Amino acid sequence: MAERPAPFWRRLTNSAGLREPDRGELATNAIPFSPPTARVPRPAADAEPAGATPDAVDSEVLLAVWFAREQDDMLVWRTCLPGASTAEIATRLSLVPASFLADDVAILPLAENILEMEYGAVGSTPPDRRGQEVLRIVDQVRATGSAAARRGAALVLWLWASEDLNGPLSVPLSPVWYGRAMAALSFRLAAVVDPAEWVRTADRRDEAARTFLLWSGHLPAGEDEATARSILAMRDSLQQNAALAQTMAEHEHRLQVTKQLQEARAREAAARYSNE
Amino acid sequence: MAVPDPDDPLALAEYAPGGTVALTDAERWPTLDVAGAARLDAVQRHPLAPAWVHRTGDRLTADGVARAQAALPVTGWLAEHLAIARRLPAYRRVADTLGELRTWPTVTRDDLLENVSAFVPLDADLDRMIEGSSSGTTGRALQIPDDIEEVARSFHLLVTLVAEQGIDWRPDPARMALAYLVHQRQAFTYTSSISSFGQSTMARLNLHPSQWPAPGQRTGFLLDQQPQVITGNPTSLAELLHPDLVAGLRPLALFSGAMALSLALRRDLEAAYGCPVIDVYGLHETRPIAASTDGGPFVILDRRVHVEVLDGSGHPVAPGERGEIVVTAGENPLLPLVRYRTGDFGRLVDVAGRPALADLEGREATRFLALDGSLVPCVDLTQQLQAGGARGWAVRQGVDGSVTATVVGGATGQIGTALRRLLAQPVTVTAVPTLLDLGEGKPRRYESEAPGT
Numbered sequence: 075m076a077e078r079p080a081p082f083w084r085r086l087t088n089s090a091g092l093r094e095p096d097r098g099e100l101a102t103n104a105i106p107f108s109p110p111t112a113r114v115p116r117p118a119a120d121a122e123p124a125g126a127t128p129d130a131v132d133s134e135v136l137l138a139v140w141f142a143r144e145q146d147d148m149l150v151w152r153t154c155l156p157g158a159s160t161a162e163i164a165t166r167l168s169l170v171p172a173s174f175l176a177d178d179v180a181i182l183p184l185a186e187n188i189l190e191m192e193y194g195a196v197g198s199t200p201p202d203r204r205g206q207e208v209l210r211i212v213d214q215v216r217a218t219g220s221a222a223a224r225r226g227a228a229l230v231l232w233l234w235a236s237e238d239l240n241g242p243l244s245v246p247l248s249p250v251w252y253g254r255a256m257a258a259l260s261f262r263l264a265a266v267v268d269p270a271e272w273v274r275t276a277d278r279r280d281e282a283a284r285t286f287l288l289w290s291g292h293l294p295a296g297e298d299e300a301t302a303r304s305i306l307a308m309r310d311s312l313q314q315n316a317a318l319a320q321t322m323a324e325h326e327h328r329l330q331v332t333k334q335l336q337e338a339r340a341r342e343a344a345a346r347y348s349n350e
Numbered sequence: 351m352a353v354p355d356p357d358d359p360l361a362l363a364e365y366a367p368g369g370t371v372a373l374t375d376a377e378r379w380p381t382l383d384v385a386g387a388a389r390l391d392a393v394q395r396h397p398l399a400p401a402w403v404h405r406t407g408d409r410l411t412a413d414g415v416a417r418a419q420a421a422l423p424v425t426g427w428l429a430e431h432l433a434i435a436r437r438l439p440a441y442r443r444v445a446d447t448l449g450e451l452r453t454w455p456t457v458t459r460d461d462l463l464e465n466v467s468a469f470v471p472l473d474a475d476l477d478r479m480i481e482g483s484s485s486g487t488t489g490r491a492l493q494i495p496d497d498i499e500e501v502a503r504s505f506h507l508l509v510t511l512v513a514e515q516g517i518d519w520r521p522d523p524a525r526m527a528l529a530y531l532v533h534q535r536q537a538f539t540y541t542s543s544i545s546s547f548g549q550s551t552m553a554r555l556n557l558h559p560s561q562w563p564a565p566g567q568r569t570g571f572l573l574d575q576q577p578q579v580i581t582g583n584p585t586s587l588a589e590l591l592h593p594d595l596v597a598g599l600r601p602l603a604l605f606s607g608a609m610a611l612s613l614a615l616r617r618d619l620e621a622a623y624g625c626p627v628i629d630v631y632g633l634h635e636t637r638p639i640a641a642s643t644d645g646g647p648f649v650i651l652d653r654r655v656h657v658e659v660l661d662g663s664g665h666p667v668a669p670g671e672r673g674e675i676v677v678t679a680g681e682n683p684l685l686p687l688v689r690y691r692t693g694d695f696g697r698l699v700d701v702a703g704r705p706a707l708a709d710l711e712g713r714e715a716t717r718f719l720a721l722d723g724s725l726v727p728c729v730d731l732t733q734q735l736q737a738g739g740a741r742g743w744a745v746r747q748g749v750d751g752s753v754t755a756t757v758v759g760g761a762t763g764q765i766g767t768a769l770r771r772l773l774a775q776p777v778t779v780t781a782v783p784t785l786l787d788l789g790e791g792k793p794r795r796y797e798s799e800a801p802g803t
Contacts, residue, residue: 323472324439330476331467335493338481341372344498345408345542345552346482347505347530348581349607350634 132220133265133318139214140261141325145254150288151299157292158243163283166236167229167273174228175270181224185212188235207253215260226264229272230256233286244295251291258289266311266318281309378407379543381415386549389523393541393551398571400561404540404554408502409480418502418546421510422681427654431680435688440468451656456664456676456689462635463492466685470495474684482634491736494634495684502546503681504637507653508579509547511641512603515626519578519602521548528552529577531586535560535730535772551575557589573598581605584615585717585727596622605630607638610710613645631710633692636679640707647699647706654680657705658689659698672697675707716796717803718747721774725803728796730772738765744788745769747798754778756788 173179189205215227234252237243247255263272263285272282284306287294293302313319375382382390393399410418428451435454436445440461448454462469470476474495482496505528512519521527527550534556541553553575555561562568572595580590580601587606590599603626604619611629619627631648632638639655640648650657659673660666667673675694679687696710717725728745735743739760747753755777757765766779782788788795 320442324442324468327439327470327472328465328467331470331479331495334476334479335466335481335495338479339483339493342404343406343482343538344480344496344501345406345540345544346501346554347508347528347552348605348630349530349532349583349609350632350637 132218132222134321135218136220136223136261136265137312137318137321137325139218140257140265141321141328143257143261144329145258146329147288150254150291151303154288154291154293154299154302156295157245157247157287157290159295160280160283160287162243162295163233163286164279166233166240167279167282169236169240170229170232170273174232175225175273177221179224179228181216181227182209182212184228185209185231188231204249204252208256211253211256211260214257220264222264222268223260225269226260226272227256229269229282230259230286245292247290247292251289254291255286255289258285262312266315277309278311281306281311284309373407373409375407378405378409379545379549380409380411381545382407382543382549385523386543386545389549389551390541390543393526393553393575396571396574398564398567398574399541400539400555400567400571402539402541404538406538406540407542408545409498410502410545414499414502415546418499419506421503421506422654424652424654427680428656428678431654431678431686432688434471435686438469438471438686440465451658451678451689452666454688456660456691457687458691459492459635459693462494466493466495469687470684471686476684479684492635495682497682497684500637500682500684505544505547507638507651508581508605511605511628511630512579512626515603515628515643517602517626521550522578523548523550524576526551526553526575526577527579529572529575529580530554531557531580531582531589532729533557533582533586533589534727534733536733553577557586569594569598576600578602579605581607583608584611585609585729587611587619588615591618591622599623601625603628607632611645616645631694631707633677633690635685636677636687636690636692637681639675639677639679647701647708648696648710649701649704649706657698657707659696660691670697670699672709675710716798718745718753718773718796718798719751719800719803720772721751726772731769731796734768734772735760735765738762738768740765742788742795744795745797747800747803749799749801751775751800752778754780756780756782758782758784758788 174184185208189208212227215223234247259269259282263269263282267278267281269282271278273279284294284302288302288306293299297305307313312322375387379386379390394402408418432448432451432454435441436448440457441448444455457469476495478498479495480498480501482494482501483491508528509519527544527547530552532554535558537554537556537558539554539556539561541551543549544552555572557568559568562571569592576599578601580587580599580603582590582605584606587604590596590604601623604623605628606616607630611627616627616629626643629642629645629648630638631640631642636655638651638653639657640650642648656678658666658676658678659671660676661671661673672695675692675696677687677690677692679685679690694711696707699706699708716728718728718731720726731745735745735755735757738757740757741759743755743757745753745755753769753773753775755765755769757779758781762779762781766777769777769779
């Protein structure tokens with residue numbers, strides 16, 4: 075890579091403020107991913123490195139953006155297709171160049187460049203409708219002012235772009251779900267786990283890889299829906315954060331009540347007896 | 351899919367016959383026996399019956415029948431109610447600050463419009479949910495989660511109120527138990543069996559002449575059914591003063607709701623039928639709150655309802671002073687409301703040792719004079735304003751008959767066209783950006799100074 079600089083880096087260097095990495099200058103020196111054999115207990119909050127967990131206000135803001143999308147994860151699970159393995163995705167995460175997570179990265183130009191490469195690579199005319207959707211979401215990321223969301227978005231962009239540098243995934247991703255995956259990692263996961271942890275820590279890397287696959291419309295290779303759901307539920311930092319889990323439960327409640335009201339309206343009313 | 355009448359430019363799809371029929375009869379009336387089904391069928395297929403728009407039941411199971419017949423206990427209900435409400439999503443961020451009722455913030459209709467699910471308990475049994483729309487005269491339609499058994503129980507509240515007048519209302523297989531009357535251009539109409547009242551029949555009937563094409567059909571049907579009790583609003587109850595009906599109907603009691611019942615109409619109805627006329631004050635959101643049997647103050651009902659009267663800044667007014675009626679309502683388990691601002695105004699007084707609401711304002715029964723001389727009830731306008739997507743409005747008719755409509759949101763062109771057709775005259779429609787532009791609190795949304803309205 076260093077011997078023959080790709081257009082990839084030239085473009086990003088010019089427009090998004092990224093520096094072409096030296097060999098081995100990764101966000102982590104962690105060895106390529108190997109699945110944890112058992113869930114590692116999460117460190118107590120006061121033992122977390124500074125900045126490891128987004129602050130509460132940040133989290134609420136990001137989750138509000140996520141919940142406003144009214145995504146129904148049950149539906150997403152039901153429509154997932156077999157995809158790449160979590161190991162593949164996790165390895166890509168561990169290979170992210172440090173410059174992607176730097177504070178001075180201009181996330182919107184970075185997204186524009188990478189999407190242009192992506193859509194160019196599949197022969198579409200950029201920016202198409204889906205590309206515009208992703209850019210809208212990245213602009214939302216920028217608007218939140220959240221460093222966690224920005225890093226989360228950058229990591230998703232890296233996962234898409236890494237095919238140029240590290241070869242294609244065993245099962246290609248569908249651009250149809252790029253926007254959804256971008257939102258899920260930038261707003262839902264980044265709200266509760268700083269993206270730096272997605273790179274540094276095996277459990278969190280696995281969580282990020284699984285989250286990415288899910289919202290990209292894929293089950294991890296070799297897993298059926300029940301297995302994949304069970305493992306992700308065990309990893310899910312949002313569900314394990316009591317306060318934020320309550321926010322999530324309320325969001326799901328809202329979806330459920332709204333759905334039931336619509337269904338009840340579509341079915342038929344019940345007899346009533348007087349004016350109210 | 352329901353198709354509105356192609357010849358009627360004001361027809362709305364949801365009122366097309368059969369438009370929202372989805373269940374089987376076994377689901378509508380799980381306990382219906384052969385005799386009950388025969389009674390129901392006789393009403394449904396009566397030769398003078400109107401074209402029913404809807405088919406609907408009370409959906410009560412055998413256990414549900416027993417529960418619906420019993421009023422919920424009221425001892426200690428408020429503390430229990432606040433404990434439930436404290437766990438609602440709506441209060442999560444302030445739950446620690448909530449103590450006695452007076453420490454709770456008030457809730458408005460806009461809060462429910464914004465996110466009604468925040469007021470539905472997280473552990474509520476949503477399988478019992480039915481959807482109720484609160485349209486009435488209070489603005490954009492609000493979808494309300496109603497509870498099947500609570501709706502059924504509301505029938506037995508009527509039985510109790512009749513009993514308090516010394517009248518024994520029991521199922522009579524030879525008579526329809528209840529006729530629920532409306533008088534509007536379009537309405538849901540249906541007949542049903544009341545599972546918890548001897549499987550007696552009831553019907554929601556639209557007295558509008560357009561629904562009864564044959565001469566004498568309306569009178570003939572009502573006289574044949576002989577409803578024991580009749581409910582409605584002032585507009586529909588006024589139709590009962592037709593001499594043919596007065597001569598033949600023998601109701602045990604009449605109930606009025608939704609809009610203010612004038613003393614004159616009350617007296618006319620009492621004189622015509624010689625039975626109690628009970629005016630019930632309530633909102634769909636809160637369920638029935640109070641009742642007046644004599645045209646005086648509305649006595650707060652002995653059920654899970656607590657009434658306060660607050661000033662503009664949300665503080666209780668002095669006893670007997672006028673203010674906004676704020677209700678804590680615990681009958682509907684799917685919508686346990688605390689300090690709900692009704693937008694209605696009145697004074698809290700004492701009537702024979704019971705709290706009551708006097709000088710109640712906010713339930714105007716307004717009618718508009720159309721160019722052809724007919725009187726159009728405001729509910730007909732409400733349907734078209736809501737169909738046009740308006741979130742709020744104020745419609746006024748001057749003494750010269752001219753009509754202006756001020757609306758918030760919606761398609762003003764569509765609304766203007768619909769109102770012009772309804773009233774057969776030009777209507778000036780003006781859009782304003784917010785509900786506040788209509789005036790503070792619940793705006794006086796319909797007003798007509800035209801002669802005869």
